[in-house]
Amino acid sequence: MEILVCVKRVPDTAENEIVVNSKGTDIERGDLVYSVNEWDNYAVEEAIQIRDNAGGSVTVVTVGDGDAEEILRREMAMGADKGILLSDDAFNGSDGKGIAAILKAEIAKGQYDLILTGAQADDGAAQVGGMLAAMLDMPYASLVNKIEIVSDKVIKIGREIEGGNQEMSEIDLPCVLSIQTGINEPRYVGIRGIRKVASVEIPVHGAGDLGIAAGSVGAAGARVKRVDYFVPPMGEGAEMLEGSTDEIAEKLIELLKSKGGIK
Amino acid sequence: MTQPIFAYISHKNGTADDSAFELIVAAKKIDPAAAVTAVVCGAGAELDAVCSTMAAVYPDVWKVSNPALAYPNAEVLRGVLVSILPAGAITLAPHDTFGMDLSPGLSIKLNAAFVPDVVGIEGIDGANLKTIRQEFGGQVSTHVLCDISAGAVLNVRSGCFLSDDSKASGSVTDKSGQAGDCKAKRRFLEVVAAEVGDVDITKSDVLVSVGRGIEDQENIGIAQELADTIGAVVSCSRPIVDAKWLEKARQVGTSGKTVKPKVYIALGISGSFQHLGGIKGNPFMVAINKNPKAPIFQVADIGIVTDLLEFVPELTDKIKEMK
Numbered sequence: 001m002e003i004l005v006c007v008k009r010v011p012d013t014a015e016n017e018i019v020v021n022s023k024g025t026d027i028e029r030g031d032l033v034y035s036v037n038e039w040d041n042y043a044v045e046e047a048i049q050i051r052d053n054a055g056g057s058v059t060v061v062t063v064g065d066g067d068a069e070e071i072l073r074r075e076m077a078m079g080a081d082k083g084i085l086l087s088d089d090a091f092n093g094s095d096g097k098g099i100a101a102i103l104k105a106e107i108a109k110g111q112y113d114l115i116l117t118g119a120q121a122d123d124g125a126a127q128v129g130g131m132l133a134a135m136l137d138m139p140y141a142s143l144v145n146k147i148e149i150v151s152d153k154v155i156k157i158g159r160e161i162e163g164g165n166q167e168m169s170e171i172d173l174p175c176v177l178s179i180q181t182g183i184n185e186p187r188y189v190g191i192r193g194i195r196k197v198a199s200v201e202i203p204v205h206g207a208g209d210l211g212i213a214a215g216s217v218g219a220a221g222a223r224v225k226r227v228d229y230f231v232p233p234m235g236e237g238a239e240m241l242e243g244s245t246d247e248i249a250e251k252l253i254e255l256l257k258s259k260g261g262i263k
Numbered sequence: 264m265t266q267p268i269f270a271y272i273s274h275k276n277g278t279a280d281d282s283a284f285e286l287i288v289a290a291k292k293i294d295p296a297a298a299v300t301a302v303v304c305g306a307g308a309e310l311d312a313v314c315s316t317m318a319a320v321y322p323d324v325w326k327v328s329n330p331a332l333a334y335p336n337a338e339v340l341r342g343v344l345v346s347i348l349p350a351g352a353i354t355l356a357p358h359d360t361f362g363m364d365l366s367p368g369l370s371i372k373l374n375a376a377f378v379p380d381v382v383g384i385e386g387i388d389g390a391n392l393k394t395i396r397q398e399f400g401g402q403v404s405t406h407v408l409c410d411i412s413a414g415a416v417l418n419v420r421s422g423c424f425l426s427d428d429s430k431a432s433g434s435v436t437d438k439s440g441q442a443g444d445c446k447a448k449r450r451f452l453e454v455v456a457a458e459v460g461d462v463d464i465t466k467s468d469v470l471v472s473v474g475r476g477i478e479d480q481e482n483i484g485i486a487q488e489l490a491d492t493i494g495a496v497v498s499c500s501r502p503i504v505d506a507k508w509l510e511k512a513r514q515v516g517t518s519g520k521t522v523k524p525k526v527y528i529a530l531g532i533s534g535s536f537q538h539l540g541g542i543k544g545n546p547f548m549v550a551i552n553k554n555p556k557a558p559i560f561q562v563a564d565i566g567i568v569t570d571l572l573e574f575v576p577e578l579t580d581k582i583k584e585m586k
């Protein structure tokens with residue numbers, strides 16, 4: 001099984017307070033800690049497990065700048081066989097459709113049976129996988145939390161739907177799946193693993209290599225554009241308890257008692 | 264604006280989803296004068312029931328009936344919608360597990376722009392529609408301009424456009440003949456119900472809920488001890504279940520359980536809409552989080568900015584002393 005996994009480098013929301021800059025044009029990026037998008041990490045783990053059982057290879061690909069290479073190496077340290085960086089100034093400012101179009105151009109150069117994305121990335125768009133599938137004319141399933149290889153033509157998948165229920169389907173290969181967290185337990189990657197792949201060469205493909213016309217992607221080709229960042233007015237918001245730990249705890253206990261929170 | 268607006272109606276067992284009543288409100292925000300059509304796809308008597316409910320809300324209802332649509336398989340429905348929708352249409356769908364499956368690909372096939380997870384609509388500005396979205400788990404919001412000149416697909420977040428008692432005496436048009444062959448390369452097999460756990464968190468009046476801020480599996484004991492002391496049950500957010508620290512049956516949220524407690528104590532939970540979507544009945548909510556900007560503070564009644572790993576054991580000790 002030849003598997004391609006699309007991965008994205010994102011600010012790690014568990015590690016960072018996201019703050020809007022003074023002009024509202026962007027978030028403050030100076031001190032952000034970046035990592036691989038949480039959902040993509042599950043997708044790579046799943047791909048590695050399928051390869052280990054069914055044979056084949058795992059390629060990880062990202063659209064990003066030079067810094068994005070580090071996440072390809074991280075996923076290769078996990079066990080992906082190959083990394084490809086899609087990078088070009090012309091890609092800057094792409095909307096979801098632009099990213100999907102860039103990925104499609106790379107995919108068209110290879111032969112993949114299975115293409116995985118994360119269910120969603122940092123802006124919670126959950127769009128690139130479904131767009132990519134439609135562009136490739138391949139069947140698609142989102143929020144996949146189970147994959148069972150039936151043959152080299154068809155696989156059985158579970159989608160996580162509301163209430164934690166699971167929708168089981170059969171889907172023909174080649175296909176695109178977006179992966180939901182919890183499908184597996186992604187393996188730990190140590191410093192030693194990263195060192196091992198530190199000198200592996202990662203090809204970089206730009207618009208010219210991919211045959212992408214200038215203006216069809218990037219800011220020029222985007223029909224969906226973010227105009228600003230802002231923090232909405234808090235509305236009522238919570239009453240914040242302040243003071244010493246003792247004072248806060250006492251106040252909270254009183255409140256909980258009055259609301260039936262302490263039995 | 265002269266573009267027609269269509270709303271995809273989700274329904275189950277003959278009852279329309281809440282989103283059906285919200286999408287028309289969203290449509291009117293785009294253009295108060297627009298002709299809005301409800302698109303209802305399915306099979307059998309259930310389909311007719313939903314169509315007549317929708318005719319009381321939407322001025323026009325399109326019905327697509329086919330045995331292949333008895334279960335909403337997004338792969339099949341995408342083909343149906345591409346066949347029946349006119350060029351340049353604006354299509355609204357819910358941003359739920361179905362809409363996430365359907366809409367990104369639909370926008371490509373319709374050659375329309377796509378805006379996912381819309382939480383607000385500010386109106387039309389020339390060729391653009393101005394919408395509001397959230398990023399980074401709701402920590403920041405953004406205005407998004409979408410060029411709708413060739414049409415658009417919008418996925419709308421549940422609960423953001425509250426139903427407004429829209430009344431209509433709409434007519435139902437049968438579009439089944441134009442739906443195409445309803446075949447797809449993904450075939451629905453069955454729905455497997457979520458596992459039942461040892462503890463039923465939906466039965467407890469008081470929940471102590473842990474999120475990723477608990478940092479380590481061992482620390483869950485801190486929450487358990489607080490819960491034992493006050494007579495509560497421990498529930499959690501999704502990352503705790505993904506990490507296999509607690510069983511799935513303890514997860515609160517759209518892909519977990521819907522709970523209706525009197526008191527909800529959130530420890531190290533940021534307040535994503537998928538988590539909050541599982542909390543109903545407006546409980547008295549206490550949020551303990553070390554990030555003062557965490558979105559949970561916008562919905563909680565009481566907020567405490569602190570390291571829960573230090574604060575919660577002290578709180579538990581104090582309650583024990585008092586008892």
Ligand SMILES: Cc1cc2nc3c(=O)[nH]c(=O)nc-3n(C[C@H](O)[C@H](O)[C@H](O)COP(=O)(O)OP(=O)(O)OC[C@H]3O[C@@H](n4cnc5c(N)ncnc54)[C@H](O)[C@@H]3O)c2cc1C
Pocket residue numbers: 013014119120143360400473474475476477478499500501502514515516517518519520530531532533534535536537538541551552553554557569570571572
């Ligand atoms: C289709 C879909 C369905 C989903 N369904 C659900 C669902 O049903 N339920 C659900 O919960 N999520 C669900 N999610 C995931 C959801 O989007 C969020 O990723 C998740 O809710 C985040 O969980 P969290 O708040 O625990 O973690 P985070 O967002 O990482 O927040 C952790 C918080 O802990 C705080 N913190 C860290 N350390 C400390 C400390 N020592 N003391 C105090 N505070 C600390 C941080 O400031 C942060 O605010 C779903 C996602 C998708 C795509």
Ligand SMILES: Nc1ncnc2c1ncn2[C@@H]1O[C@H](COP(=O)(O)O)[C@@H](O)[C@H]1O
Pocket residue numbers: 005006007008037039040061062063064096099116117118119120121122123124125126127128129
């Ligand atoms: N720049 C990118 N490079 C590679 N893959 C991406 C990129 N952006 C998004 N993806 C993939 O699409 C998924 C969904 O992202 P999004 O639609 O942006 O929420 C991610 O989990 C990735 O798998």
